[in-house]
Amino acid sequence: MNTVSVKEAFFLYVEDDASNRTVMNLIMEKAMGARNLVIFEDSANFMERVRALPKCPDAFLLDIHVHPYNGFEMLKQLRTDPEYRHVKVIGLTASVTNEEVEELRDAGFDGAIGKPLNISTFPDLMARILKGETIWFVS
Amino acid sequence: MTTVRNASFPEDQDFPTRTLARDLALRLAIVLTIIIVALGSAYFFITVSQARSELLLQATNRVEELSNVLSIPVWNLDKNSIEQICQAYLQAENVVGVRVLDDTGDSIYEKPTDEANLIVETRPIEFNGQQVGSVEVSVSTRQIDNLRSNIFLLMLSIVIVVVVTILISTWFLLQRFLSQPLSVLTMGIESFASGDYSQRLKPMEQKELNIISEQFNAMANQIQARDQLLEKRVADRTRDLSIASSVSRQITRVLDMDELLHQLVAQTKEGFNLYAASVYIYQPEARELTLEATTGEETRQMTKAVKTLSIDARPSLVAQGAREQTQIVNNDVSESKDYLVDPSLPDAKSEAVFPMLVGARLIGVLDLLSEKTDRFSEADIQILTTLAEQIGIAVRNAQLYSVQLQASAELRRADQMKSQFLSSMSHELRTPLNAIINLDEMVARGMVGPVTDEQKELLEQSLVSSQHLLQLINDVLDISKIQAGQLKLFVENNVNLHDEINTVVIMVKPLLEKKPLELVQDIDSNLPIIAGDRRRLRQILVNLLSNAIKFTNQGAVTLSVRNQEDQIKFSVIDTGYGIPIESQAVIFEPFVQTLDGIKQEGTGLGLPITRSLVEAHGGELWMESEIGVGTAFHFTIPAENNGRMGEK
Ligand SMILES: Nc1ncnc2c1ncn2[C@@H]1O[C@H](COP(=O)(O)OP(=O)(O)O)[C@@H](O)[C@H]1O
Numbered sequence A: 001m002n003t004v005s006v007k008e009a010f011f012l013y014v015e016d017d018a019s020n021r022t023v024m025n026l027i028m029e030k031a032m033g034a035r036n037l038v039i040f041e042d043s044a045n046f047m048e049r050v051r052a053l054p055k056c057p058d059a060f061l062l063d064i065h066v067h068p069y070n071g072f073e074m075l076k077q078l079r080t081d082p083e084y085r086h087v088k089v090i091g092l093t094a095s096v097t098n099e100e101v102e103e104l105r106d107a108g109f110d111g112a113i114g115k116p117l118n119i120s121t122f123p124d125l126m127a128r129i130l131k132g133e134t135i136w137f138v139s
Numbered sequence B: 001m002t003t004v005r006n007a008s009f010p011e012d013q014d015f016p017t018r019t020l021a022r023d024l025a026l027r028l029a030i031v032l033t034i035i036i037v038a039l040g041s042a043y044f045f046i047t048v049s050q051a052r053s054e055l056l057l058q059a060t061n062r063v064e065e066l067s068n069v070l071s072i073p074v075w076n077l078d079k080n081s082i083e084q085i086c087q088a089y090l091q092a093e094n095v096v097g098v099r100v101l102d103d104t105g106d107s108i109y110e111k112p113t114d115e116a117n118l119i120v121e122t123r124p125i126e127f128n129g130q131q132v133g134s135v136e137v138s139v140s141t142r143q144i145d146n147l148r149s150n151i152f153l154l155m156l157s158i159v160i161v162v163v164v165t166i167l168i169s170t171w172f173l174l175q176r177f178l179s180q181p182l183s184v185l186t187m188g189i190e191s192f193a194s195g196d197y198s199q200r201l202k203p204m205e206q207k208e209l210n211i212i213s214e215q216f217n218a219m220a221n222q223i224q225a226r227d228q229l230l231e232k233r234v235a236d237r238t239r240d241l242s243i244a245s246s247v248s249r250q251i252t253r254v255l256d257m258d259e260l261l262h263q264l265v266a267q268t269k270e271g272f273n274l275y276a277a278s279v280y281i282y283q284p285e286a287r288e289l290t291l292e293a294t295t296g297e298e299t300r301q302m303t304k305a306v307k308t309l310s311i312d313a314r315p316s317l318v319a320q321g322a323r324e325q326t327q328i329v330n331n332d333v334s335e336s337k338d339y340l341v342d343p344s345l346p347d348a349k350s351e352a353v354f355p356m357l358v359g360a361r362l363i364g365v366l367d368l369l370s371e372k373t374d375r376f377s378e379a380d381i382q383i384l385t386t387l388a389e390q391i392g393i394a395v396r397n398a399q400l401y402s403v404q405l406q407a408s409a410e411l412r413r414a415d416q417m418k419s420q421f422l423s424s425m426s427h428e429l430r431t432p433l434n435a436i437i438n439l440d441e442m443v444a445r446g447m448v449g450p451v452t453d454e455q456k457e458l459l460e461q462s463l464v465s466s467q468h469l470l471q472l473i474n475d476v477l478d479i480s481k482i483q484a485g486q487l488k489l490f491v492e493n494n495v496n497l498h499d500e501i502n503t504v505v506i507m508v509k510p511l512l513e514k515k516p517l518e519l520v521q522d523i524d525s526n527l528p529i530i531a532g533d534r535r536r537l538r539q540i541l542v543n544l545l546s547n548a549i550k551f552t553n554q555g556a557v558t559l560s561v562r563n564q565e566d567q568i569k570f571s572v573i574d575t576g577y578g579i580p581i582e583s584q585a586v587i588f589e590p591f592v593q594t595l596d597g598i599k600q601e602g603t604g605l606g607l608p609i610t611r612s613l614v615e616a617h618g619g620e621l622w623m624e625s626e627i628g629v630g631t632a633f634h635f636t637i638p639a640e641n642n643g644r645m646g647e648k
C-alpha cells in the first residue's frame, strides 16, 4: 500500500471545542500544507456521516471527550465495520494520564497525541502515522 | 524426671564387679584344695611311715640273718668267709653298709657308706651262747625321700587339675544355667524399663527363674494397663486441646463474621463429637441474644423458629449463662427444670453454655448439646471455657474489623471522588488552556501573519504564563494521583535513552538562553534499551534540569549519565545557590519551596513528583548540596540487561 504524503492525505478530525478546531485548521494549513481536512463538531450519526464522505479518510483524529459518542465508542463503530476495520485511528487527548493512554492502546487505537499539540513535531508525527507507525506521543 | 534405675544406681557409685561364677569357683577351689592337701598329707604320712617300718624290718631281718650266718666265721676269725658273706648281703635291696666287730670291738670287716639318712641296726654275734662279736647293717632311706617328692608332685598336679576343672565347669555351668537365662531376663527387663511396655518374658526352664519371669510379667501387665489408661487420658486431653486451639487459631484469622461463626460451630461440633453447637451474639441495646450460627440439618429449623432470645428468658440455660456471665453445665437435662426443651433437638441429654467474654463485655454465648448424659467433664469445661473466650475475642475482632472496613471504604470512596474530581476538573481547565497555548504559539511564530517584535515579546510572555499554569495543573493532578497511590506508568520496553535525553535537552535549551550558563553533557555512549515510561522519564530529567538552571546564575549545569550494567545512573550537577542542610529533607514534600525557590516561579511539586516517578521505575533518588558551591541530584533507573543497545 502506497503511503500518501501529508499534503495529499485526507484527515477527519472530530472535535467539539471550537478553539481546538481552529488550532487544528491552522496547523494543517500553515504548518503542514495539508489541504484535505474534514472536521465533525460532534459525533452524532458518526458512521453515517463517515460513510457519506467522498472517500475513506487516511487518518481519523478523534478527540476523546466528545458527545454523544466518545472517542472509544467511535473507534468501536469503525472497527466493527469491515470497510473501516483497518483505518488509522489516533486519539487526541488533553488528559495526559497514563491510565488513559493505556486504555487507548488497549482499545485498539493506532496512537495517541496529547494536547496542547507540539507545533514543531506535529507534522512529522502525522507523516509517521501515515507510514504505518504506531505513535504514543503524549505532550 | 529421674528414672528408677538412676535412683537405685547413681552414676558415681561403683557397680559390683564380683560375679557369681567367680565367687563360686574361688570358693570351690579353696575348699577342694584344702581337702586334697589334707588327704594328701595323711596319705603321705601313712605311706612314709609304712615305707620306714618296711625298711626297719628289712634292716632287722638282714642284721639277724647276718648275726646267725656270721656266728661260725667270726668264731674262727675266717675273714675270707666273713667278707664273702658280707658282700653277698651288700647286694641285697637297700643295704648300703655292713660292719662286723670282734668281741673287743675292733672292726673285722667294714663297708662304710657316705649316705646321711640311714637306718642302722646292730646285733651281737653269739657262738654257743657266748658273744663273739657284733654286726651292724645300714639300710638306705633314699627310697623314702623319692617317695616323698613323688607324692608331693602328685598332689600338686591333682590340685591343679581339680582347680582348673572346677573353674571351667563352674563357669560353663553358671553360664548355661544362670548367666544366660539371667541375661535373657535382664534384656527383657531393660527393654521394658526403656519404654517398651509390651515386652514380656518367656517361661524359664528352671523353676526359680521361672518365678521371676512370671512375677515380672504380672507386674508388666499392670504397668502396661496403667500406662495405656494414662496415655489414653493424655491423648483425649491433647486432642481436645488441639481441637480447641486449632479452632481458635483459625477463627482469629477469619475476619468475616458469618464465615467465622459457621466454621466455628461446625469445627466445635465435629471436634468434640457433639450433638449440636451454636453461637448466640449479644445485642446490648436490645438486651437480646441472636442465634448467629448453628450446626446440623435439624437445627436449621430451629434457626427459623427462635432467632432471638431475650436475656431475661426463663427457662433457658443460654439466657441464664449470658445473664450470670458464667458457664452453666447440665449433665442430665431430663432432671432439670431450667432446661428449655428444643423440639428440633429431641435427643439432647447434656447441655453446656459458655459465655463469650472480652474483659467484662459480654459478646455472646457458646451453646453445646450432647446426646450423652455426663458428657461434660471438669477438664472439658476448662478447655471449652478457654475456647469460648477465644471465640469472643475473634468475634470482637471481626466486629471491630467490619466497623473499620466500613470507615476505610468510605475513606476510599472519598479519595476516589477527590481524584475523579481533580482529573475531570483539570481536563476542563486544560482544554481551553491547550487552545490558548497553541494559538498563542502559532501567532508568535508568525504563522498567521507578520507580528512586530513587541507583539512577539508579549505573546511569548503570555505563552510562558500559560505553560506555567498548565504545568501547575498537571503537577497537582500528578501529586494527587501519587498520594492516592494511583500513579501508573505507561511502560514501553523499547525506550532508547539517547533519544529521550536528546529530546529533553532540546526542551530545556530555551531556559538557558538568558543566563551565562553552559549545559554540559557527559553521557556514556553505550546506554542500553530499557523498559520504562518515556514521558515520565523525560519529566524526571526536565524537572531536575529546569531546577538546576533556575537555581544557578552562572557556571555550568552538567547532565551525566553512566551505564552501570544493571542500572543507569543519572546526575544533574549545578554550580548554583546550593540547598541549606535543614531544607534538604523537606524539599521532597509537596508545596515546599526554599526562600530562593519562592522568588523564582514554581509550584514546589517538582521534586516530590520526580522522586515518586523514579521510585515507580524501581530506582532511587538522592542529592548532595553545598551552599554557594552547588547541588547534585542523582537517580538510578534499573536496566534489565537484555543485550540491546541504544544508538547515540
Ligand atoms: N538545583 C537546585 N538548587 C537549589 N535549590 C533547589 C534545586 N532544586 C530544587 N531546589 C529547591 O527545592 C525547592 C523545591 O523544588 P521543586 O519541588 O522542584 O519546586 P519548584 O521548582 O516548583 O520550586 C525549590 O523551590 C528550591 O528551593
Ligand SMILES: [Mg+2]
Binding pocket: B543, B546, B547, B602, B603, B604, B606, B607
Ligand atoms: Mg521545580
